[in-house]
Amino acid sequence: xxxxxxxxxxxxxxxGLDEVLGGGLPELSFNLIAxxxxxxxxxxxxxxxxxxxxxxxxxxxxxxxxxxxLKMLRYQQQFDFFDSEAVNRSIRFINLxxxxxxxxxxxxxxxxxxxxxxxxxxxVFVDSFRSVVQVSETPAxxxxxxxxxxxxxxxxMTSWQATTFLIGEYFVETDANPVFTVADGLxxxxxxxxxxxxxxxxxxxxMRGQPTLPGLHTFRIxxxxxxxxPPARAARQPQHDAxxxxxxxxxxxxxxxxGLDDMLGGGLPxxxxxxxxxxxxxxxxxxxxxxxxxxxxxxxxGVIAAFEQHPLRSRSPVVAQLxxxxxxxxxxxxxxxxxxxxxVQLLLHEIRRIGASRVVIDSLSGFELAVAPTFREDFRExxxxxxxxxxxxxxxxxxxSELEDxxxxxxxxxxxxxxxxxxxxxxxxxxxxxxxxxxxAVVKVRSSAHSDELREFIIDGDGIHVGKMLPDxxxxxxxxxxxxxxxxxxxxxPD
Numbered sequence: 001x002x003x004x005x006x007x008x009x010x011x012x013x014x015x016g017l018d019e020v021l022g023g024g025l026p027e028l029s030f031n032l033i034a035x036x037x038x039x040x041x042x043x044x045x046x047x048x049x050x051x052x053x054x055x056x057x058x059x060x061x062x063x064x065x066x067x068x069x070l071k072m073l074r075y076q077q078q079f080d081f082f083d084s085e086a087v088n089r090s091i092r093f094i095n096l097x098x099x100x101x102x103x104x105x106x107x108x109x110x111x112x113x114x115x116x117x118x119x120x121x122x123x124v125f126v127d128s129f130r131s132v133v134q135v136s137e138t139p140a141x142x143x144x145x146x147x148x149x150x151x152x153x154x155x156x157m158t159s160w161q162a163t164t165f166l167i168g169e170y171f172v173e174t175d176a177n178p179v180f181t182v183a184d185g186l187x188x189x190x191x192x193x194x195x196x197x198x199x200x201x202x203x204x205x206x207m208r209g210q211p212t213l214p215g216l217h218t219f220r221i222x223x224x225x226x227x228x229x230p231p232a233r234a235a236r237q238p239q240h241d242a243x244x245x246x247x248x249x250x251x252x253x254x255x256x257x258x259g260l261d262d263m264l265g266g267g268l269p270x271x272x273x274x275x276x277x278x279x280x281x282x283x284x285x286x287x288x289x290x291x292x293x294x295x296x297x298x299x300x301x302g303v304i305a306a307f308e309q310h311p312l313r314s315r316s317p318v319v320a321q322l323x324x325x326x327x328x329x330x331x332x333x334x335x336x337x338x339x340x341x342x343x344v345q346l347l348l349h350e351i352r353r354i355g356a357s358r359v360v361i362d363s364l365s366g367f368e369l370a371v372a373p374t375f376r377e378d379f380r381e382x383x384x385x386x387x388x389x390x391x392x393x394x395x396x397x398x399x400x401s402e403l404e405d406x407x408x409x410x411x412x413x414x415x416x417x418x419x420x421x422x423x424x425x426x427x428x429x430x431x432x433x434x435x436x437x438x439x440x441a442v443v444k445v446r447s448s449a450h451s452d453e454l455r456e457f458i459i460d461g462d463g464i465h466v467g468k469m470l471p472d473x474x475x476x477x478x479x480x481x482x483x484x485x486x487x488x489x490x491x492x493x494p495d
Contacts (some may be wrong), residue, residue, distance in 0.1 A: 007209055010163065013051020013081065014044065014230030020217050022210040028163055030154045032179060034170040035189030039200065040221050041167050045125050047081045047225040052123055053090045059123035060115060061093045063094060064100050069093040078225045092119060105149050112153070116160055124157055127167040150179050158205040166228055172378040184208045202228055218339035229341040232348065232389035253396045256294030257287065259466025263442045263451040268423060273387050273397040278427030282438055283459050289316045290359045290463050291398050295358040296327040303350045303360035305331040307366030329354045344389045351395060363400040387420050422446040439470055
């Protein structure tokens with residue numbers, strides 16, 4: 001019976017990358033970081049090196065640039081991950097530019113061997129390894145010298161028990177290059193400009209011995225360095241059926257609008273997602289504010305994702321006060337090049353940070369604009385991934401959606417996403433006696449009884465007040481329900 005060899009995995013120090021890699025970077029592996037100029041290859045290599053290097057596990061960074069390492073470090077020092085105390089203590093930079101200019105690959109390898117023998121590193125970086133061989137390539141065999149150099153370097157690093165990274169500029173990943181076969185791991189970085197948005201993506205094309213997350217994963221470069229946004233892997237909880245209806249009904253979340261809670265059958269079932277759809281000015285954001293305020297009154301924290309206007313600059317003093325007091329967290333990103341995975345990760349981080357049980361997304365219209373153009377091709381898929389991720393952590397979600405009110409038809413969502421939510425509330429205008437009046441209806445609440453009435457509501461300084469069922473046309477023309485009539489319907493609220 002054979003015993004499996006256990007491969008130690010190193011934490012890269014890059015948020016999200018270890019998950020994409022399948023648990024970290026295999027120790028003693030021979031890796032290639034490739035991509036076009038400016039896509040973040042050197043930044044990624046430096047961020048991993050500063051995270052993994054220690055006095056017991058030192059690193060050597062070979063530079064094959066036409067400029068001294070000092071110039072490169074001047075820019076890398078701007079990132080938060082850079083640790084000047086680690087330089088020359090656990091990290092050493094070696095400039096190979098003079099050796100490379102001779103065009104003698106054997107001399108370059110001899111220099112690398114000498115430095116490795118003298119320093120004994122556990123981590124070795126060569127940036128850019130393609131520059132090493134470009135001076136000696138011949139048109140007849142452009143890959144011959146490169147393959148020989150990489151193979152010899154790989155054998156050298158394997159004998160020295162070192163984890164190695166080759167950083168190289170490639171413009172197409174379909175290049176039939178033998179280096180891709182020799183490497184144990186292949187991380188490809190991409191970037192593209194779409195309108196005014198810069199979209200960066202990463203793909204782990206190869207990582208021997210472990211399952212990686214397939215596909216393209218967006219990443220962002222900030223002052224902290226690189227952050228990768230893997231897809232939320234949690235699956236949506238099972239759909240509610242009739243057998244669980246009684247259990248669902250027992251756990252209800254109040255919206256802060258008593259008349260609406262009555263229409264919902266006692267409130268919204270906990271863990272549900274509800275879509276509040278209506279035209280501009282119908283009261284969607286006010287209802288969202290009431291939803292968060294009611295949670296705070298009951299001791300629950302919430303999160304609001306504002307894709308149109310920052311809550312502190314909005315007209316809702318209630319939400320602003322909740323944010324200032326720390327009872328509501330904010331995901332406010334006005335950047336126009338976000339990916340759906342980045343938005344989901346921002347939301348999940350804020351939910352975990354304050355232990356939120358309620359989430360407001362205001363609005364799906366702004367959410368669509370916040371997503372980079374390349375991710376708008378299938379907006380329904382984006383909404384589905386968002387609701388699935390939030391459902392998996394058990395929060396109750398209220399999403400608003402802008403609808404054009406045509407007065408003659410009844411629509412629930414401009415994106416065809418209504419089926420993705422557990423409940424739908426529609427707000428509309430009706431024209432009566434040459435005046436616009438607001439009405440509200442609960443279209444669905446999955447696996448739960450709810451009202452099918454169309455009720456008029458008013459908005460004043462105290463929020464939304466829902467009245468009785470809308471009378472017929474003749475009765476409605478006879479007079480509008482007064483605020484005192486509506487308040488009589490409101491049950492007494494405990495202090």
